[in-house]
Amino acid sequence: MPWNPGDTMNLRLEFVHLALQDGANRRELCRRFGISPKTGYKWLARHARDDGATALADRSRRPLQSPARTTPSVGQQVVELRQAHPAWGGRKISRRLRDQGHTHVPAPSTVTDILHRHSLIDEAASAAATPWQRFEHAQPNELWQMDFKGWFDLRDGRRCSPLTVLDDHSRYNLTLDACGCTDSRTVQHHLERTFRRYGLPLRINADNGSPWGSPSQPGQLTGLAIWLIRLGIRLSHSRVAHPQTNGKEERFHRTLKAEVINGRYFSDLPSAQRAFDAWRTVYNHQRPHQALGMATPVTRYRPSPRAYPEILPPVEYGENDVVQRVRWNGELRFRARRFKVSSALHDLPVAIRERAGQENCYDLFFAHHHFGTINLDQPG
Numbered sequence: 001m002p003w004n005p006g007d008t009m010n011l012r013l014e015f016v017h018l019a020l021q022d023g024a025n026r027r028e029l030c031r032r033f034g035i036s037p038k039t040g041y042k043w044l045a046r047h048a049r050d051d052g053a054t055a056l057a058d059r060s061r062r063p064l065q066s067p068a069r070t071t072p073s074v075g076q077q078v079v080e081l082r083q084a085h086p087a088w089g090g091r092k093i094s095r096r097l098r099d100q101g102h103t104h105v106p107a108p109s110t111v112t113d114i115l116h117r118h119s120l121i122d123e124a125a126s127a128a129a130t131p132w133q134r135f136e137h138a139q140p141n142e143l144w145q146m147d148f149k150g151w152f153d154l155r156d157g158r159r160c161s162p163l164t165v166l167d168d169h170s171r172y173n174l175t176l177d178a179c180g181c182t183d184s185r186t187v188q189h190h191l192e193r194t195f196r197r198y199g200l201p202l203r204i205n206a207d208n209g210s211p212w213g214s215p216s217q218p219g220q221l222t223g224l225a226i227w228l229i230r231l232g233i234r235l236s237h238s239r240v241a242h243p244q245t246n247g248k249e250e251r252f253h254r255t256l257k258a259e260v261i262n263g264r265y266f267s268d269l270p271s272a273q274r275a276f277d278a279w280r281t282v283y284n285h286q287r288p289h290q291a292l293g294m295a296t297p298v299t300r301y302r303p304s305p306r307a308y309p310e311i312l313p314p315v316e317y318g319e320n321d322v323v324q325r326v327r328w329n330g331e332l333r334f335r336a337r338r339f340k341v342s343s344a345l346h347d348l349p350v351a352i353r354e355r356a357g358q359e360n361c362y363d364l365f366f367a368h369h370h371f372g373t374i375n376l377d378q379p380g
Helices: 005-019 028-031 036-047 072-084 090-099 108-117 123-128 183-197 223-230 243-259 267-287
Strands: 144-148 159-167 173-179 203-206 233-236 322-325 332-336 337-340 350-353 359-366 369-374
Touching: 005 028, 005 036, 028 036, 072 090, 072 108, 090 108, 144 173, 144 243, 159 183, 159 243, 159 267, 173 183, 173 267, 183 223, 223 233, 243 267, 322 332
Parallel strands: 144 203, 203 233
Antiparallel strands: 144 159, 159 173, 322 350, 332 337, 350 359, 359 369
């Protein structure tokens, strides 16, 4: 059996003395002392080379030289980067050090070990580091995701609701604005600035809440939705009670909260915006993104070739469409009957298009957007 740690030195000394006797069967002694022949001959060699009790003491197995060992300066750089960005893990810190031109950058696992040694990773953070499965569009600007981050209080008594827009392909943050209101006018003002800078996307996805949707009537057109549709943008909404449809936005909000909002108390909207602007540069240009193979979002993004038109184009339909203008209170008249549509469509032309293969059934379109159906066989 293995030697008892409490009397290891005595057993080793006894083994050596017995093994050095004339005619001693050293292999048999090894078997009786419960050690391998290799270990037995090691103790004999040490005793012969270094006389005294210290010859049989345990020795450090650390190599005399460790060329790959992390130097104190690199370890300090890891710690400083983590302190500057407390939510960054081993992968992001390792990649960021390489991007900054450092040599002999430790592997992500080594960075994680350094963070643990300096008590910079707690158990909750380790448990939260779970993998995500994501789908992304093939090119930038094929889909933008849009939402408000939940509000937080400011020292001046107001509330800040961050408006965020994220490109699905690159995770590039296009809009991060500290808003005091969440109405259509506010959102449109910020989107106009975003569109002028980055161009128009093919599609924008948002949830069913105000101002881009109607919680009580999912799919109902709002004033903001109508403006986006007139710009030629395809508008979609997340499935009701399924926020993961806008999953990249949700994940972005988690990162924003962890790296900017948590533990801070902003005096007013301008101070919050200054913090957002500074962090947005870090997020887009410096922070390695795991879902992008540790690249930064700016390396995957390019502006849209579709420029923002300062004047809305006219709404046009096909020659076979029946075109009607929506009256007050969202009333639409067709075939001597009245139908209720969104009141935001007041005085705007909509197309009534017969559905192929379905008699007395018509689809309703505003520009390219399908927003409803009329079935004349159902009672009004």
